[in-house]
Amino acid sequence: MPLPMIGQPAPAEEPALRTHRRFDRAARLVGEPGLHALMRARVLVVGMGGVGSFAAEALARSAVGELVLIDFDDVCVTNANRQLH
Structure with a gap:
């Protein structure tokens, strides 16, 4: 994705694209169909x-x-001591 010029608003990412980037490693492990199954x-x-x-x-x-x-x-x-902080 090219960087926006100074003074121009940054393009908004689609929610699906942000989600995909967030779980990229899980997708590599289980594949796209597996990732969609996990998300459901x-x-x-x-x-x-x-x-x-x-x-x-x-x-x-x-x-x-x-x-x-x-x-x-x-x-x-x-x-x-057993609680996740």
Whole structure:
């Protein structure tokens, strides 16, 4: 994409193009059909402790379209070391 001239507004990127760039590595790993399947997927993560919080982050970074997170625990001093910050 050529750079805009000084004084001209930058061309707006299409949302699909921005999304594609954001998940470029996932697309290389699973291919375009796989990426579109991930973007349509809905994943439930139960428990946001030590494993669940990292799993949820990895799923979000991998282009999963919708995450449902369930955890009934309270964040407190005794379990703060297991929370993703």
